[in-house]
Amino acid sequence: MSWMIYGAYGYTGELVAEYAKERGEKPLLAGRNESKLKKVAERLDLPFQVVDLEDTVALRQALAEQQVVVHCAGPFEVTAEPMMDACIATRTHYLDITGELAVFELAHSKHEEAKLAGIILCPGVGFDVIPTDCIAAQLKEELPDAIQLTLGFDSASRMSRGTAKTSVRRLGEGGAVRRKGEIVTVPLAYKTRKIDFGNGEKLAMTIPWGDVATAYYTTGIGSIEVYIPASPKLVKRLRRLNYVRWLLRLGWVKNWLEKKVEQQPPGPSEKQLEEAVTYVWGEAKNVAGKVVSKQIKVMNGYKLTSRGAVDVALWVQEHEVEGGYYTPAKLCGADLVDRYKES
Template sequence: MQWMIYGANGYTGELIAREAKRRGAAPVLAGRNGVSIAALATELDLPSKVFSLDAPTDLAAALDGTGLVLNCAGPFSKTAVPLMRACLAARAHYLDITGEIEILEGAHRFDAEARAAGIILCPGVGFDVAPTDCVALMLKTALPDAHELALGFETAHKMSQGTAKTLIESLGKSGKVRRDGKIADLPIGQGFRQIDFGCGVRRAMPIPWGDVASAYYTTGVPNIMVYTPISPARLAIARLTNVFGFVIQRPRVQAWLAARIEHNVVGPDAAAREASPTWIWGEARTPGGQTREVRFQCSNGYTFTVFSALAIVERLLATEFPPGCWTPAAIMGQEFILSLPGTTKID
């Protein structure tokens, strides 16, 4: 089956393309930047296509003969829905590496269409949200009566341009949690707790991470929060964005910030990725107060994304799976996290 990496010229897309080539795969490298795509395709001796997501007719032609698309082009608020619709029309599986709640939640609205088309939609096949999705399923399996899930991670790696652009889109917006099965607002700066993610207790803050959407579909648990450590300086900045969010969300300000990111942000090199692992934590709780906790150390988020995304691509290319909208753990199982290089469970 022919498959495609869209956004292959981006930071994470290029990492995935290089690893796919090393494994002997031959994905079509695609994106909007013709110069960058052509240069990478020539270097890796892989086929390529250049197309934007603005014209449905161009999309239909570009996906002709393609059986699977892995979307690595963020921010996914701009790329996911057009590519999902194109994949539905072309009857091609759709995967992406988003961690955006709106995309993960919205994909499930296409579930019936995906089943009718005989394809799989699975957003979040990278660090956002595959490792925490496995943790959520482990906890639900260990504690079937759980009605609360708390998930989280700790890391210190640098951001790529795509991650930074996604971050600025969220500045000034409310945090998100799931309460009684519904996604609800939680103002930034509320809901703190002390958490040991695996390397010592930290003060942690709820964040609008993708598991608020995806973990619900994986486990059915109706109350979900996601945490990460927060320093006093970062908390002060977050609270300022609450006050001035209406300014930050203006299109001209967003465009200016995006331009600064393109000029100044460079993703971590191999040495930096190797030196910055990630700690994953989760806790389940029943109405009666019974709890379970798990912790893992895994590779840097970008490295994890490369291995995770390609493993799910390889699974879908090699074996049949029921069509519809799925989460990574639902496709790969709760032990998937332990099958990836660099992952160890912490006692």
């Protein structure tokens, strides 16, 4: 079977390609920058093809030969739709490594198109959002009548440039939670609480993480919040930014922030990839006030993404599944996260 990794020369895309090679796979590496793409392909001795997402004809021709594409080229709010549409047209299964709320909602909106085409649309097959999605599914199984779901994670790992760019691009949009089944825009650092993610109690704040979308489709629970640790100083700074969020939505401001990000290292070091583990936590509550919770420790988020993307791509090639939109836990089961646990 033939499959493609698009955006294989970005920090995370290259990790995905490296792990595919380790698994003995030979995916087609693709992207629009020939020099960067060729460098990675030659180092890994993998085939490559230069194709631009904006060239609809060329993109569909490239995908016509592929059973699955793992889309790794962000920002996904810009790149996901043309790739999804091309996959629907060519009947190619679509996976990506996004954590962007809008992309999960976009994929869900295309459920019927994907179903008719007989293909899977499953964004978030990496750290965004495999661990939290699987914990959400497990909590729902333990407490079937849950009406509130709270998720979170704690990682000491550095962000990649791509993740950092996505974060600064979204600052102007504020935070997000789900209430009564609907995604609601809220201020940055909207709520705080103390949480023990698995390595001691810490102050934490809400973030507009992908599970605000995906956990709802996995569990049906209508009220969802996601938290990460945050110092009082950071919470205060973000809350002040709420007064100038309109400014952060301006194109030139976004561009300036992205240029600042470009000055950072491309992503976690080799040492961080191996040692900076992630603590993942979840809590479900029913109307009677019963609470169940879970804590797990998983590998570094970027390392997990490289493995999750490849594992799900191979899973899709090996299984017959009805077409449509899926979350990772709905597609592969809530035990998918077990592959990435650390002792």
